Every structure is written in C-alpha cells, then in structure tokens.
Amino acid sequence: MAKLHILAGTPIPVRSMGTIITQPKIREIAAIGEDKYFTVLSLFQKADKEDFKSEILKAEEARIKEENPDLEITEDDKREIEFELDITYPSDFSVFIYLLQAFPDLKSSFESFLYIIFPNLRKIGWVPTLNLTLAERDPIDFTEDMFTEVKDIALSSLNYKTAEEQSAEFNPANGMASEIAEKIKRAKEKRNTETSSNSTESPLADMSSILASSSNLSIQEVMDMTYPQLVIQYERSSLLLGFVNQIRASAFGGLDPDDIIDWTKTL
Numbered sequence: 001m002a003k004l005h006i007l008a009g010t011p012i013p014v015r016s017m018g019t020i021i022t023q024p025k026i027r028e029i030a031a032i033g034e035d036k037y038f039t040v041l042s043l044f045q046k047a048d049k050e051d052f053k054s055e056i057l058k059a060e061e062a063r064i065k066e067e068n069p070d071l072e073i074t075e076d077d078k079r080e081i082e083f084e085l086d087i088t089y090p091s092d093f094s095v096f097i098y099l100l101q102a103f104p105d106l107k108s109s110f111e112s113f114l115y116i117i118f119p120n121l122r123k124i125g126w127v128p129t130l131n132l133t134l135a136e137r138d139p140i141d142f143t144e145d146m147f148t149e150v151k152d153i154a155l156s157s158l159n160y161k162t163a164e165e166q167s168a169e170f171n172p173a174n175g176m177a178s179e180i181a182e183k184i185k186r187a188k189e190k191r192n193t194e195t196s197s198n199s200t201e202s203p204l205a206d207m208s209s210i211l212a213s214s215s216n217l218s219i220q221e222v223m224d225m226t227y228p229q230l231v232i233q234y235e236r237s238s239l240l241l242g243f244v245n246q247i248r249a250s251a252f253g254g255l256d257p258d259d260i261i262d263w264t265k266t267l
Contacts, residue, residue: 006157009226014153016146019134021153023226024116026208030223032116034204036109041159043106044151047096053085092151093144097130117158160228207234214241232267239263 005012011020029037046052060081061073089095100107111124114132123133130142208222211234222230243263 006160006228007232009229012153012157014146014149016143016149017132017134017140019118019120021117021150021158022119023158023228025224025226026204026230027223028116029204029227032109032112034202036112038159039106040109040113041154043096043099043110044154047092047099047151049089049092049095052089052095053082056085057081091144093147096147100130101126117154158227160231204230207231210234211237214238235267236263239265 006023009023011022013020024037057078064071064073089098100110114124115121118132118134120135121132122135123139125131125133125139131139132142133139204227207230208219211217211230212219212222214237215233225233239261240263243261246260
C-alpha cells in the first residue's frame with residue numbers, strides 16, 4: 001500500500017468483496033477497545049498454517065513426554081500428526097476460522113473490528129460459515145480470497161510500521177499493544193511516574209496526549225487521526241523536538257554535526 005494513501009487516511013478498496021475498508025480513527029478504535037483492535041491484528045499474523053502446525057507438534061511432544069517420560073515421539077509419529085493437520089487445517093484461512101470459533105473472546109473482538117473497518121456492514125453470520133451482509137446486498141460468504149486480501153490490508157495499512165520497524169516481527173499479542181507501548185517508552189521514562197497496580201495502561205491514550213501537547217493540537221483533532229497518522233506524526237514530532245533541543249544546546253558548543261538528529265528522515 002502506498003505510503004501517501006495510508007497517510008491520507010483514504011478508503012482502501014477490497015476488490016474480492018466489491019467494497020472498501022476505511023482506516024479507523026483513534027476514537028473508533030477506542031470505542032471497541034485498543035486491546036481488541038491489536039489482538040485482531042495479531043490474530044491475522046498468527047493465522048499461519050505452518051506456524052500453527054509447528055505449535056501443535058511441540059504441544060503433542062510435550063504431552064507424550066509428560067505422560068510417558070521414557071517414550072520419544074518418532075519421525076513416523078510426526079508425519080502422521082502433520083498429515084492429519086494438513087487435512088484438518090489446509091490453509092491459513094482454516095486456522096484463522098478455527099481460532100475464532102475456539103475462542104469466543106477472539107470471535108467477539110473480530111466482529112467489532114469488522115464493524116469499524118467496513119462502513120456498510122450490517123450483519124455478521126456464522127451459519128453455515130462466516131458470512132457478511134453489506135448494505136443493500138445479500139449475505140456473502142467470507143472466502144479464503146477475501147481473507148487473504150483483508151489480511152494484507154490489515155497488516156500493511158491498519159498497523160503502520162515506520163521504516164526502522166519494517167524488518168521487526170509483529171507480535172503484540174502478549175502485551176496487546178506492546179509495539180506502540182515501545183514507542184512511548186522514552187517519554188514514560190522521562191516522566192518517571194509510578195503507575196498504581198489497579199490502573200489500565202493505554203499506549204494510544206499516552207501517544208495521543210503527548211502528540212496533542214507537543215504539537216499544539218486539541219485532543220479531539222488527534223482522536224480524528226487514523227492509527228498510521230498518529231504513529232507518523234508522533235514519531236516526526238519526537239524527532240523535531242529532539243532536533244530543536246540539540247540546536248539549542250549547540251549554542252554552548254560540543255555538538256558534533258554527525259550527531260545532529262535528522263528529523264526529516266523517512267518514517
């Protein structure tokens with residue numbers, strides 16, 4: 001997806017479905033809960049047939065060793081398990097549907113996610129398979145081709161990564177939003193405040209507040225940004241602030257030109 005397209009926040013066509021995906025605003029992500037939003041993005045990433053098969057094999061080996069410490073799983077055993085898994089879960093899409101059906105919380109989060117990215121979605125059904133009813137259209141089955149296209153859009157556009165993060169593994173499942181939490185780590189350390197044990201972390205809220213304060217924006221203006229817009233503007237604002245502070249400090253000498261922050265670099 002073109003960076004300008006993402007930064008502009010324009011709708012993204014989903015050709016296999018004959019509709020569009022809208023890039024949700026921060027306020028819409030807040031409506032369903034940022035933990036649900038990033039859990040669904042993580043689910044798209046984790047719905048990988050080969051990774052899923054590997055995890056099942058590891059779990060089966062652990063079970064056999066626990067029940068029979070002296071018994072080792074053979075290569076024939078592994079091939080038999082892999083054969084069964086290939087039949088049961090022949091594709092990434094089949095793994096995705098299995099995870100949704102196996103974990104009700106994931107299914108609920110996914111439904112909420114669909115409603116904020118498809119503006120014309122009216123109803124979600126699960127019988128006999130996942131189907132969507134769009135405005136003024138009959139229900140359509142959510143096929144593997146549709147899943148692949150929506151997954152690509154979700155991971156490339158709805159979860160924006162800076163150029164520096166492109167090669168990093170996307171894995172926010174454990175911390176729900178650990179990736180964006182990392183972005184504000186330095187700011188949190190500077191504030192050096194203690195968080196009470198019963199408070200709820202909200203990386204998006206922190207990023208939004210910091211950006212609004214540092215860029216002279218109202219919090220409502222920030223809430224109208226998409227997640228990629230928030231990330232890019234937050235990073236750019238941080239670089240510019242660092243650059244300005246460096247220039248001010250350079251008045252006292254000792255600043256090597258090679259150390260000057262390039263606040264205009266590609267993000």
